[in-house]
Amino acid sequence: MSTTVSRRSLLRGAGVALALPWLEAMLRPRAASAGGTALPRLVTFFVPNGLPLEFFTPSEAGPDYATTPLLDPLAAHRSKLVVVSGIQGVGGPDSHAAGTSAFSTGQLCSTLGASGPSIEQVAAAQAGSDTPFRSLAVAVQDSGQWSSNGYSSACFTNTAWSAAETPIPPERDPAAMFLRLFGDGTPEASLEAERRAAYRHSVIDHVKVDLARLRGQLGADDRARLDAHLDAVRQVELRIDAVVSCEVPSLPGDLPAEIWQAGYYRRAQALLDLLAMALTCGSTRYASFMLCDGASNGGPDADLALAGQHHEIAHAGDREAMRQFSAVHVAQFAYLLDRLAEASEGDGSVLDHALVMMGTELGDGTGHTANDLPFVLAGGASGAIETGRHVALSGAPLAALHLTCLQRCGIEVDSFAGTGETLDAL
Amino acid sequence: MRRWALTAVAMAACYRGGSSDESAAAHDDTGGSAGTGADTGEAQGDGAEACTADQLGPAYLRRLTAHEYRGSVETLLGPGLPDVVGAFPDDPVVGGFDNNAEALVIDDRLVERWRDAAETLGAATIGDPDRRALVVGCEPIGDDRAACLEDFARRFGRLAWRHTLDDDELAGLLAVADAAADDDDPWQAIALVIEAALQSPSFVFRVERGDVDPDDPTRVRLRGTEVATRLSMLLLGSTPSAALLDRAEVGELDDADGVEAAARELLADPRARAAMREFYAQWLQLPVLEHVVRDAAEHPQWSETLPATMTEATLALIDAFAWDEAADVRDVLTAPFGFADAELAGLYGVAAPADGLAQIDYGPDDRRGGLLTEASILTLTGKSASGLPIFRGKFLREALLCESLPPPPATVPAIPPAVEGESDRERLERHRTDPACSGCHALLDPAGFGLAEYDAIGAHRTVDSTGAPIDARGSLSGFDGFEFDGPFELAALLHDDPAVSQCLVRQLFRYGAGRRDTEADACTLDGLHQAFDDGGFSMPALIVAFVRSDAFRERPRTEDGP
Numbered sequence: 001m002s003t004t005v006s007r008r009s010l011l012r013g014a015g016v017a018l019a020l021p022w023l024e025a026m027l028r029p030r031a032a033s034a035g036g037t038a039l040p041r042l043v044t045f046f047v048p049n050g051l052p053l054e055f056f057t058p059s060e061a062g063p064d065y066a067t068t069p070l071l072d073p074l075a076a077h078r079s080k081l082v083v084v085s086g087i088q089g090v091g092g093p094d095s096h097a098a099g100t101s102a103f104s105t106g107q108l109c110s111t112l113g114a115s116g117p118s119i120e121q122v123a124a125a126q127a128g129s130d131t132p133f134r135s136l137a138v139a140v141q142d143s144g145q146w147s148s149n150g151y152s153s154a155c156f157t158n159t160a161w162s163a164a165e166t167p168i169p170p171e172r173d174p175a176a177m178f179l180r181l182f183g184d185g186t187p188e189a190s191l192e193a194e195r196r197a198a199y200r201h202s203v204i205d206h207v208k209v210d211l212a213r214l215r216g217q218l219g220a221d222d223r224a225r226l227d228a229h230l231d232a233v234r235q236v237e238l239r240i241d242a243v244v245s246c247e248v249p250s251l252p253g254d255l256p257a258e259i260w261q262a263g264y265y266r267r268a269q270a271l272l273d274l275l276a277m278a279l280t281c282g283s284t285r286y287a288s289f290m291l292c293d294g295a296s297n298g299g300p301d302a303d304l305a306l307a308g309q310h311h312e313i314a315h316a317g318d319r320e321a322m323r324q325f326s327a328v329h330v331a332q333f334a335y336l337l338d339r340l341a342e343a344s345e346g347d348g349s350v351l352d353h354a355l356v357m358m359g360t361e362l363g364d365g366t367g368h369t370a371n372d373l374p375f376v377l378a379g380g381a382s383g384a385i386e387t388g389r390h391v392a393l394s395g396a397p398l399a400a401l402h403l404t405c406l407q408r409c410g411i412e413v414d415s416f417a418g419t420g421e422t423l424d425a426l
Numbered sequence: 427m428r429r430w431a432l433t434a435v436a437m438a439a440c441y442r443g444g445s446s447d448e449s450a451a452a453h454d455d456t457g458g459s460a461g462t463g464a465d466t467g468e469a470q471g472d473g474a475e476a477c478t479a480d481q482l483g484p485a486y487l488r489r490l491t492a493h494e495y496r497g498s499v500e501t502l503l504g505p506g507l508p509d510v511v512g513a514f515p516d517d518p519v520v521g522g523f524d525n526n527a528e529a530l531v532i533d534d535r536l537v538e539r540w541r542d543a544a545e546t547l548g549a550a551t552i553g554d555p556d557r558r559a560l561v562v563g564c565e566p567i568g569d570d571r572a573a574c575l576e577d578f579a580r581r582f583g584r585l586a587w588r589h590t591l592d593d594d595e596l597a598g599l600l601a602v603a604d605a606a607a608d609d610d611d612p613w614q615a616i617a618l619v620i621e622a623a624l625q626s627p628s629f630v631f632r633v634e635r636g637d638v639d640p641d642d643p644t645r646v647r648l649r650g651t652e653v654a655t656r657l658s659m660l661l662l663g664s665t666p667s668a669a670l671l672d673r674a675e676v677g678e679l680d681d682a683d684g685v686e687a688a689a690r691e692l693l694a695d696p697r698a699r700a701a702m703r704e705f706y707a708q709w710l711q712l713p714v715l716e717h718v719v720r721d722a723a724e725h726p727q728w729s730e731t732l733p734a735t736m737t738e739a740t741l742a743l744i745d746a747f748a749w750d751e752a753a754d755v756r757d758v759l760t761a762p763f764g765f766a767d768a769e770l771a772g773l774y775g776v777a778a779p780a781d782g783l784a785q786i787d788y789g790p791d792d793r794r795g796g797l798l799t800e801a802s803i804l805t806l807t808g809k810s811a812s813g814l815p816i817f818r819g820k821f822l823r824e825a826l827l828c829e830s831l832p833p834p835p836a837t838v839p840a841i842p843p844a845v846e847g848e849s850d851r852e853r854l855e856r857h858r859t860d861p862a863c864s865g866c867h868a869l870l871d872p873a874g875f876g877l878a879e880y881d882a883i884g885a886h887r888t889v890d891s892t893g894a895p896i897d898a899r900g901s902l903s904g905f906d907g908f909e910f911d912g913p914f915e916l917a918a919l920l921h922d923d924p925a926v927s928q929c930l931v932r933q934l935f936r937y938g939a940g941r942r943d944t945e946a947d948a949c950t951l952d953g954l955h956q957a958f959d960d961g962g963f964s965m966p967a968l969i970v971a972f973v974r975s976d977a978f979r980e981r982p983r984t985e986d987g988p
Binding site: 095111112133142144147150152154157165168170173176180198202203207214217218220221225228232233312316 | 486489513524528529531536598601621626630
């Protein structure tokens with residue numbers, strides 16, 4: 001029996017008030033791996049300001065490493081992780097813009113943005129069109145859009161780049177994200193929904209005709225902009241009739257106001273719930289998540305006993321305060337892994353059929369260097385990566401890590417960010 | 427001009443302290459000149475000097491910003507609409523401005539939000555009898571239906587797309603309306619016309635077809651309606667009115683005098699104040715204030731409402747100088763008055779006004795007056811209590827002098843912690859003895875010292891964060907003899923320096939053109955500054971010169987374009 005149901009009929013039970021977190025209800029995913037052919041999911045998870053490495057990097061390489069304070073929050077998933085140390089980042093002026101951009105693209109930022117696409121977007125462009133969303137870009141922090149030191153604001157607030165200088169601005173609002181993924185509660189079979197879908201098709205047909213007409217009237221640069229518009233319109237068009245294939249809870253009516261007041265990390269977890277839901281349900285296979293902006297100066301949190309402002313703390317070299325911030329950040333990564341691990345799929349979990357890459361823009365935050373970048377790879381990409389160990393590298397290039405991740409996720413690429421090198425140790 | 431050259435020398439020396447080669451690749455800090463990397467460090471300032479050939483910089487297809495979208499739908503559908511723009515993805519900010527055409531990308535989420543916005547606006551229009559009567563003006567019912575739909579599509583499409591529709595365009599909109607032929611609600615067809623028009627590339631892009639200039643085949647002359655669009659978007663933040671399109675379509679905007687006449691009328695429109703505030707606020711980085719966090723324990727006078735008040739007060743100060751033909755806008759730097767409400771007056775330590783935000787005339791003991799002493803500027807540059815001069819020097823150099831400071835090098839050595847008995851100033855001076863730091867910080871710190879008597883939220887202070895007395899002597903290296911003591915001497919020097927007025931010209935150009943300036947714009951910028959100078963540095967004179975310029979009314983012809 002298929003569990004596939006239309007996106008709107010799921011929401012008939014609207015009005016069921018759910019307490020956060022939303023995903024206590026068991027998800028019933030489409031049997032994505034039933035056919036055994038679905039590619040592993042690829043997700044990036046960004047945390048800011050480097051890590052205090054003495055609290056992160058295990059002393060021993062291999063499977064028997066002793067845990068560390070910043071790996072403790074991930075203890076439940078130890079067998080599903082590869083801790084990677086010693087990656088050489090791409091150093092450049094303004095270490096935050098450079099590092100945030102390079103985190104997922106392996107390249108520096110320019111005035112207008114990163115100099116190449118991010119890994120999950122390379123995957124999405126090649127293999128993302130069989131899901132309703134090619135990819136999702138999600139972030140939590142709203143610290144304002146501001147260009148700094150000659151860089152676009154996007155160099156600090158985006159990790160998703162569909163191409164050079166082409167950011168995909170992240171979604172930050174859980175309620176908007178819920179509606180986008182799962183609809184507005186109008187029953188799919190209703191006359192209203194059918195009529196709305198027909199109207200949308202009619203309007204999109206019109207937009208496409210207009211784009212074609214304008215295309216013949218403008219020069220090459222402008223045509224490229226119209227083509228980007230057309231590509232986006234086509235994605236939206238396909239989604240008009242898309243279905244969501246697992247049961248999802250309805251959106252509690254008072255959620256939007258509540259979640260914006262619930263505190264930073266509660267909102268982060270609401271967004272992570274939705275991201276996990278989207279990945280589990282087959283809404284998308286590729287995603288990026290920014291817990292904070294690059295150079296985040298995220299502030300105190302009474303509930304979590306965080307004091308001070310993160311970026312200032314990193315600069316000042318207060319190691320213990322840095323550990324406290326980073327421990328909270330790693331715990332959010334653990335939260336996502338928890339959600340993916342508890343969703344069963346095929347012979348394992350959704351996490352088993354994913355590769356989730358956690359990293360940051362700097363090595364050690366105090367020196368603001370791009371040396372010794374810390375990473376955690378979770379999930380093993382359907383067995384393509386041997387997990388449960390610490391891979392200690394010494395200056396292996398960041399883009400080689402990226403290329404390895406892409407290839408292990410079944411993406412056919414020979415080079416990334418100008419390198420053809422991969423990491424044999426993985 | 428001489429000062430530009432001196433500054434360029436100073437900039438080139440910024441990284442001489444022995445940093446790595448890659449650090450020397452100075453990015454254009456203000457997002458000014460196109461191109462990145464080492465070239466821009468040298469190119470900065472050249473805009474004023476390199477006028478050798480009468481050229482036009484590039485013109486890009488501009489996507490509507492959130493601000494332009496909001497203003498346009500208000501013109502199209504009337505005030506009081508639901509806020510649909512708040513849900514749009516962020517427009518990236520480049521060089522301080524959120525309207526850089528190259529940075530305004532489109533993705534599928536934006537297309538969905540445009541769709542949601544159009545559906546919301548369509549429903550809000552047909553669901554409100556008053557608005558419906560105002561916007562539609564006929565009833566799509568019975569025998570009148572076809573005529574009403576056609577009339578509405580023609581009028582609404584013209585306003586939304588900023589030109590009179592041709593037959594194909596009209597037929598396209600009516601075909602969408604036809605999809606609602608069987609809808610129970612006869613008004614649904616109207617909603618669909620609105621939805622289709624607002625999602626069309628003809629609305630979301632500012633399309634400029636133009637016609638080849640008969641006098642210069644390398645140029646394309648914008649059509650009258652396209653000039654009207656540039657005018658209205660810049661000065662009113664909105665699609666042009668039907669009346670302005672009428673004038674454009676009978677040729678009234680085909681020459682500079684006609685454009686000037688229209689511009690002067692738009693500047694008199696009450697909406698122009700709000701639209702131009704968008705420029706001033708972004709130029710001065712005021713949107714940053716909304717996200718400033720300050721520790722209430724450290725700053726008991728800080729409150730959640732202060733940032734908005736600070737912004738409003740600074741914009742009121744600018745308004746006091748930016749609209750009068752006889753006013754020298756540079757006087758905003760030296761004004762002996764400002765604006766405050768009771769809370770801000772408390773921060774300033776001056777008597778509170780009777781009601782709301784009002785003008786405050788400062789006395790000599792108030793230590794207040796002019797843009798640089800505005801709490802807004804002092805707060806947004808007040809990132810760290812002991813490093814205030816750095817960020818303030820950076821603001822002066824970037825926003826007011828349009829200098830391209832290179833970003834911090836790849837490895838930032840922390841400012842050394844204070845040692846016992848050392849003042850903030852002495853600590854920074856010690857930091858500058860490190861040759862790796864001194865190159866850039868010699869440009870930054872001494873410039874910022876002039877504002878040392880204000881704390882991180884703009885309150886006046888007599889001692890620094892270590893308790894040492896304030897020493898506000900400073901200098902702007904690269905600027906011959908540019909030494910000052912305190913904010914008022916600093917402001918007086920900036921007031922008369924051509925680098926400041928040239929920078930304002932460049933900032934207005936970047937905002938107005940929606941792109942970074944290039945070497946090809948050098949003569950345009952020169953001409954604008956000359957007109958600005960001739961006009962007594964009044965903003966109306968500068969704006970009028972800009973809209974009269976070839977750069978505003980023409981674009982280069984692209985080889986591959988039709």
